[in-house]
Amino acid sequence: MSDIIHLLPDNVANQIAAGEVIQRPASCLKELVENSLDAGATHIRVLVRDGGRTLLQVIDDGKGMSPTDARMAFERHATSKIQQASDLFQLRTMGFRGEALASICAVAHVEVTTRRPEDEMGTRLEIAGSDVMAQEVVQCPVGTNIRVKNLFYNVPARRRFLKTDQTEMRNIQTEYNRIALVYPGVQFTLVNNDEIISELPISSMKQRIENVFGHTSKPFTSQLVDVSANTELVNIYGFVGKPEMATKNSHQYFFVNGRFMRHPYFHKAILTAYSGLLAAETVPSYFIYFDIQPDAIDVNIHPTKTEIKFADEQAIFQILLAAVRESLGKFNITPSLDFTSETRIEMPQTSPKPTTIAMPRLQVDPSYNPFKKPSSHQQQSAATGWEKLYVPSSYEPTSEPAPQQLFTLPSITDTTPLMQWQNKYIVLPTEQGLMLVHQHRAHTAVLYKELLSQLKERKGISQSLLFPEVIELSNADMTTLQSLQSDLQVMGFALEQLSPNAYTITAVPMQLGQVNPIDTLLQVIHQVQDTGSNVALQWQEAMTLTLADKMAIPLGKSLTDMEMRDLLIRFNENYSVQYLNNGQTIFTILTLDEVQKRF
Numbered sequence: 001m002s003d004i005i006h007l008l009p010d011n012v013a014n015q016i017a018a019g020e021v022i023q024r025p026a027s028c029l030k031e032l033v034e035n036s037l038d039a040g041a042t043h044i045r046v047l048v049r050d051g052g053r054t055l056l057q058v059i060d061d062g063k064g065m066s067p068t069d070a071r072m073a074f075e076r077h078a079t080s081k082i083q084q085a086s087d088l089f090q091l092r093t094m095g096f097r098g099e100a101l102a103s104i105c106a107v108a109h110v111e112v113t114t115r116r117p118e119d120e121m122g123t124r125l126e127i128a129g130s131d132v133m134a135q136e137v138v139q140c141p142v143g144t145n146i147r148v149k150n151l152f153y154n155v156p157a158r159r160r161f162l163k164t165d166q167t168e169m170r171n172i173q174t175e176y177n178r179i180a181l182v183y184p185g186v187q188f189t190l191v192n193n194d195e196i197i198s199e200l201p202i203s204s205m206k207q208r209i210e211n212v213f214g215h216t217s218k219p220f221t222s223q224l225v226d227v228s229a230n231t232e233l234v235n236i237y238g239f240v241g242k243p244e245m246a247t248k249n250s251h252q253y254f255f256v257n258g259r260f261m262r263h264p265y266f267h268k269a270i271l272t273a274y275s276g277l278l279a280a281e282t283v284p285s286y287f288i289y290f291d292i293q294p295d296a297i298d299v300n301i302h303p304t305k306t307e308i309k310f311a312d313e314q315a316i317f318q319i320l321l322a323a324v325r326e327s328l329g330k331f332n333i334t335p336s337l338d339f340t341s342e343t344r345i346e347m348p349q350t351s352p353k354p355t356t357i358a359m360p361r362l363q364v365d366p367s368y369n370p371f372k373k374p375s376s377h378q379q380q381s382a383a384t385g386w387e388k389l390y391v392p393s394s395y396e397p398t399s400e401p402a403p404q405q406l407f408t409l410p411s412i413t414d415t416t417p418l419m420q421w422q423n424k425y426i427v428l429p430t431e432q433g434l435m436l437v438h439q440h441r442a443h444t445a446v447l448y449k450e451l452l453s454q455l456k457e458r459k460g461i462s463q464s465l466l467f468p469e470v471i472e473l474s475n476a477d478m479t480t481l482q483s484l485q486s487d488l489q490v491m492g493f494a495l496e497q498l499s500p501n502a503y504t505i506t507a508v509p510m511q512l513g514q515v516n517p518i519d520t521l522l523q524v525i526h527q528v529q530d531t532g533s534n535v536a537l538q539w540q541e542a543m544t545l546t547l548a549d550k551m552a553i554p555l556g557k558s559l560t561d562m563e564m565r566d567l568l569i570r571f572n573e574n575y576s577v578q579y580l581n582n583g584q585t586i587f588t589i590l591t592l593d594e595v596q597k598r599f
């Protein structure tokens, strides 16, 4: 009997792959523009004709290709971006599969001219249905110019599947926007049937958003507030819309490491932050950029999919939620701040009842994980074909770590048993397990909220110093202190300028107690400078967190039962997440499972 298995010819294999990667003109455009970005282009021009059906052209000023590379580029699995499987975890480029160009030229007529800066002459290649029709030496500018003509000329089924030119053009514009919104340092031009429909100069991130979406007389970005959270796990920055600006169709964008993504779970975090603030049936706008170690996300997704899996989704959920809440909170306090009247100075005998910001309770289903892997059986049968080649072992279902639980502090009653351990942690039994609360950080969280609310209500309470202290400062520190002075005053500091480089401190916030005021102010100044921002609201946050950290009960301090109870109750009233704004963990749980494993 003769063998019946044979290898598919390259052009057939490429056409099959093209079905996966290139579904419509917009996906083709995405691949081409991503290649230009990977090539370090600073100006990318996109020319479209007839919805991309007859022509899609991308011209860049990137690093170009050598004659050999230009030819290689169209081979399947030809890539300059990774060499071995482990490189997958360090990816900083958009492409890595080496499939796009091979796929595109399997289903279109492709013409490319390219030149590297170090070469005098460039290369011109013509390819049709995976075959090289011509290669020649030409004069051309540095960079790469790719023309994709007659897309799906040899795949009638695909061609019929295309929508009207207007719809395909809209899809192209959507992809174009998604990319342009993450690369404000690159100039983009989009031309449709000889008409320039978008021209985006190099600008700031916010200005880029304005240039993409602002078509009205009132700047679109004036409706946005800044969001930022820098933690060891992830850096988050971007903008969210003011609640009253929310509409039914708002712009909602998540990006991770320069890539657009969808993330229903993080979307839920944002909606949770807005709970109670939105009119019925409206959703807020957001543009949130995540920056994370490449090995903490799985970009090894299907090329056309926009879902991305994070290793530590639950923690990022909380960081994002806290960051958006902070921004909305800051936005609310801004208009009521007014520094004209005098700060009240009094010396209360007992600890004042703190004013608290009522924070909406966090209610999240801890088992919710939209990216939960199917059972290992399903997983294996699904991983057929080319995709198998790209499944790195650490994402095998067997080695996937158990999803991290989302914890909340239970409500504390007079009878909740509490114990202090090592003069550092408060230990208490909960439904979820044995809870360990970091006493210093829990107190920091409480004070942080109290101080923010005092700042908002201008209700800082001062305590006069028996012996005023003199703080001497460098010119830079002096400038920072001056810009913080009114806020510091609201919080309870009384400062009088003594000389061009010195202040006398005559009173401090009541909660500061015996803590050295000079150290405290210096730390506040440096923390604020470290934010690298000149946004007053970010300063207030940095200042408040530093002050709270200074004021909070230290590790090593023994606490009475009353003190522990009081601290946890105040924590529950003020704060609902597990992390401080700087990402530090406030409490954690030793689950029953973990305990049982030890027996």
Ligand code: ADP
Residues within 6 Å of the ligand: 031, 035, 036, 038, 039, 060, 062, 063, 064, 065, 073, 074, 078, 079, 080, 081, 094, 095, 096, 097, 098, 099, 100, 101, 102, 143, 144
């Ligand atoms: P990938 O981007 O996954 O590596 P592609 O098929 O998209 O695979 O591209 C193959 C290779 O061709 C790239 O790795 C790169 O070396 C080269 N290349 C493609 N487009 C360009 C471009 N615009 N400028 C310079 N080099 C390019």
Ligand code: MG
Residues within 6 Å of the ligand: 031, 034, 035, 094, 095, 096, 098, 100, 101
């Ligand atoms: Mg590519």
